Amino acid sequence: MSFPTLTSPATNITVDIDNTTITQQFDGGYKQTRERYSRDVKKFKVDYVLIDRADRDLIENHYLSVRGSTPFSWTNEDDNKTYTVRYTKAPSFPATGAVRNKFTITLELEEV
Numbered sequence: 001m002s003f004p005t006l007t008s009p010a011t012n013i014t015v016d017i018d019n020t021t022i023t024q025q026f027d028g029g030y031k032q033t034r035e036r037y038s039r040d041v042k043k044f045k046v047d048y049v050l051i052d053r054a055d056r057d058l059i060e061n062h063y064l065s066v067r068g069s070t071p072f073s074w075t076n077e078d079d080n081k082t083y084t085v086r087y088t089k090a091p092s093f094p095a096t097g098a099v100r101n102k103f104t105i106t107l108e109l110e111e112v
Helices: 053-066
Strands: 012-017 021-025 031-035 042-052 072-075 082-089 102-111
Touching: 042 053, 042 082, 053 082, 053 102
Parallel strands: none
Antiparallel strands: 012 042, 021 031, 042 102, 072 082, 082 102
């Protein structure tokens, strides 16, 4: 399954990489560190500002079909790479009161 094609582009895309370092501190003040695993896991925060109802409905229906457990393909508009991701948080769909039928939505995704 893949993320739906929206008519509105993402306004902001933030990419974070998990810090997977494990640290063991000893009584003498020494620390031993190592990476938990060698793969970098990216987390994405994607903002859509003032999108129309049709795009809002596509996002909502997509979330309801995959929830937070089913991976899907999503293309990052910034680097044009396709990632396999899942939702880490259910999106909310607040309406923008000043402009009718426009919505601001933030998606939180993590690479699988």
